[in-house]
Amino acid sequence: MNSVIYKKKAPLLLFLLPAFAFMMVYLYYPFVRNILNSFVEISGLGTAAGAVNQPWYSNYVNLLQDPSMITALKNTAILILVTIVFQVGIALVLALLTDRAGKGAQFFRTVYFFPIVISGTALGLMFNLIFLYKGGMLNQLLQNIGLISDNVDWKDEKHFLLTMLLPVIWQYVGFYFVILITGLNNISADIYEAASLDGADGWKTTWYISLPLLRNVLFTCLILAITGALKVFDLPWVMMGSGIPMDRSWLTGTYMYNQTFIRADVDYGSAIAVIIVILGVVISQLANFIFREKDY
Amino acid sequence: MTEQQYFDQYMSRELADSAKRRKRFSPSKLIIYLLLVFWALTTIYPFVWVILNSFREKGMIRKDSFSVPWPGSADFTMDNYLTAFERADFKNAYINSITVSALVTLIVIFLAGLAAYGMVRYRFHGRRALHLMILASMMFPVFSTIIPVFRLQVVMGLASTGNRYLSLLSVVLPQIAGNLSFAIIVLMGFIRSVPIDLEESAFIDGAGVFRIFSKIILPVARPSFATVAIFTFLWSYNDLFTQTFFLRYPKEKTITLLLNEISSQAGVNYGLMAASVVLVVVPVLLVYIVLQKNIIKGMTIGAVKG
Numbered sequence: 001m002n003s004v005i006y007k008k009k010a011p012l013l014l015f016l017l018p019a020f021a022f023m024m025v026y027l028y029y030p031f032v033r034n035i036l037n038s039f040v041e042i043s044g045l046g047t048a049a050g051a052v053n054q055p056w057y058s059n060y061v062n063l064l065q066d067p068s069m070i071t072a073l074k075n076t077a078i079l080i081l082v083t084i085v086f087q088v089g090i091a092l093v094l095a096l097l098t099d100r101a102g103k104g105a106q107f108f109r110t111v112y113f114f115p116i117v118i119s120g121t122a123l124g125l126m127f128n129l130i131f132l133y134k135g136g137m138l139n140q141l142l143q144n145i146g147l148i149s150d151n152v153d154w155k156d157e158k159h160f161l162l163t164m165l166l167p168v169i170w171q172y173v174g175f176y177f178v179i180l181i182t183g184l185n186n187i188s189a190d191i192y193e194a195a196s197l198d199g200a201d202g203w204k205t206t207w208y209i210s211l212p213l214l215r216n217v218l219f220t221c222l223i224l225a226i227t228g229a230l231k232v233f234d235l236p237w238v239m240m241g242s243g244i245p246m247d248r249s250w251l252t253g254t255y256m257y258n259q260t261f262i263r264a265d266v267d268y269g270s271a272i273a274v275i276i277v278i279l280g281v282v283i284s285q286l287a288n289f290i291f292r293e294k295d296y
Numbered sequence: 297m298t299e300q301q302y303f304d305q306y307m308s309r310e311l312a313d314s315a316k317r318r319k320r321f322s323p324s325k326l327i328i329y330l331l332l333v334f335w336a337l338t339t340i341y342p343f344v345w346v347i348l349n350s351f352r353e354k355g356m357i358r359k360d361s362f363s364v365p366w367p368g369s370a371d372f373t374m375d376n377y378l379t380a381f382e383r384a385d386f387k388n389a390y391i392n393s394i395t396v397s398a399l400v401t402l403i404v405i406f407l408a409g410l411a412a413y414g415m416v417r418y419r420f421h422g423r424r425a426l427h428l429m430i431l432a433s434m435m436f437p438v439f440s441t442i443i444p445v446f447r448l449q450v451v452m453g454l455a456s457t458g459n460r461y462l463s464l465l466s467v468v469l470p471q472i473a474g475n476l477s478f479a480i481i482v483l484m485g486f487i488r489s490v491p492i493d494l495e496e497s498a499f500i501d502g503a504g505v506f507r508i509f510s511k512i513i514l515p516v517a518r519p520s521f522a523t524v525a526i527f528t529f530l531w532s533y534n535d536l537f538t539q540t541f542f543l544r545y546p547k548e549k550t551i552t553l554l555l556n557e558i559s560s561q562a563g564v565n566y567g568l569m570a571a572s573v574v575l576v577v578v579p580v581l582l583v584y585i586v587l588q589k590n591i592i593k594g595m596t597i598g599a600v601k602g
Binding site: 003004005006009011012014015016018019020022023025026027028029030031033034090093094097098100104107108109110111112113114115116117118119120121122123125126129170173174175178179182183185186187213216217219220223224227230231233253256257260261266269270273276277280281284285 | 328329331332335336338339340342343345346407408410411413414415417418419420426428429430431432433434435436437439440441442443444445448469470472473474476477478480481482484485486488489490492495496499504505506508517519520523526527530534536552556566569573576577580581584585588
């Protein structure tokens with residue numbers, strides 16, 4: 001699209017400059033500092049940079065050989081897939097259903113949002129009580145139904161992945177739901193009217209009108225899901241702390257925080273942050289390539 | 297017939313149709329509602345659980361967290377709230393929180409709206425590079441940028457001054473930057489779906505780009521702006537990490553910070569923790585309800601569709 005309105009480029013500067021100025025000063029400058037930090041030795045939070053690492057890229061070599069980092073990458077890859085399939089998937093189904101429900105739609109829109117309102121830390125504490133070994137909500141419930149006879153340790157090697165992923169998925173379904181339902185509302189009523197005059201009904205309108213017109217918004221959700229998964233932090237941190245069980249549950253976000261703020265290995269943490277950004281850009285460009293954006 | 301008459305006729309037919317539809321029982325409707333109700337239960341229950349347990353005696357939660365502590369029963373107590381109020385200056389903290397988050401939200405939606413509009417409608421050299429820049433910045437973990445930002449703001453004379461307003465500003469600025477990329481990406485998705493015909497007809501009527509932005513894009517995309525505003529407010533409000541870094545004096549504390557302190561001192565006093573969560577969540581829910589009205593406007597237009 002290249003409308004005649006937007007041929008003159010002068011106003012563009014005013015549109016873009018304020019936002020990008022903010023990003024340069026508060027995001028790009030600090031992040032460049034962060035990249036530089038990943039090459040020098042910094043052994044404490046307040047301490048100034050020491051000598052350059054020997055060799056300067058040693059942190060990155062170490063990362064490749066760090067079993068915890070490899071675990072973190074594996075878990076994060078799983079999280080990205082699960083996020084796209086379940087978070088965005090469930091949200092899409094719920095948004096389409098709510099859109100067709102008519103009565104009570106308002107109620108569902110409000111309550112689906114609840115998990116996002118409560119901070120991740122509080123949710124983490126709540127889920128800890130739910131998954132508690134002795135007297136936790138889940139163990140009590142399953143024993144009452146008779147599905148299990150002994151308490152299950154939900155954070156052991158068999159169950160930890162499910163225990164960690166389930167709350168994260170559940171929490172953010174509402175987020176994508178709100179974005180998708182806003183997208184549905186933005187679809188002009190005329191289009192539906194025209195379709196119903198042409199005899200399209202119910203699911204046909206959903207399939208041939210809502211979904212194609214949601215494409216741009218769905219793509220936005222995809223990008224947000226990828227970037228979100230790479231830096232998800234508070235819920236897994238509160239629930240899984242330092243990678244329990246036995247360094248198996250690290251995610252890139254929690255591992256970076258742990259290295260920087262708990263182990264005070266600032267330069268190593270900086271290197272992890274660089275990896276997070278590179279992976280995010282590469283994966284979202286890949287998604288961009290596969291689901292190429294379309295202008296309507 | 298006048299336009300109004302057309303409209304009335306259309307509406308009455310529409311109402312009659314929908315009345316007919318409602319009387320008919322359909323199994324697919326039942327399944328839809330069952331699914332919707334199931335998910336609603338999973339989102340409501342934890343919330344109810346937190347509220348119930350905020351009224352429970354200390355130490356009772358682990359033993360019996362499912363029953364209802366009715367007012368008057370031995371289990372019921374207001375102590376958690378009294379303790380919370382005793383320990384802190386709430387009025388001041390709410391003022392600080394709402395000032396910071398409201399400022400962040402207003403500036404973010406304004407700047408992001410302008411930038412998203414420019415990015416979607418204009419074709420120019422370096423557009424792809426700028427888009428990549430926005431995407432990449434969304435992935436910067438806040439933990440990796442906070443230390444240089446802190447040093448920068450000390451040099452700028454904003455952080456660590458002991459002046460309440462400067463300290464609040466030193467939280468506002470990084471939070472704006474932190475929310476901008478997300479807001480631009482989401483608004484771009486929405487603005488792209490606005491049909492350009494509207495803008496073209498306004499242009500023919502002599503409107504300039506800034507007029508088109510304020511008179512067409514803003515009103516048409518209003519639900520999207522409200523959605524972005526809700527998320528921005530929420531993240532600014534719940535962002536404990538940035539606040540911990542820049543707000544150190546008692547006068548400057550926000551509500552999230554205050555209650556995090558209370559609940560971290562609470563240890564296994566889950567009742568006090570639950571009360572803290574409730575007190576933090578209330579203003580956010582109010583903001584959500586107010587802003588949601590804007591989203592619903594789009595909804596009622598959508599209600600006409602068949």
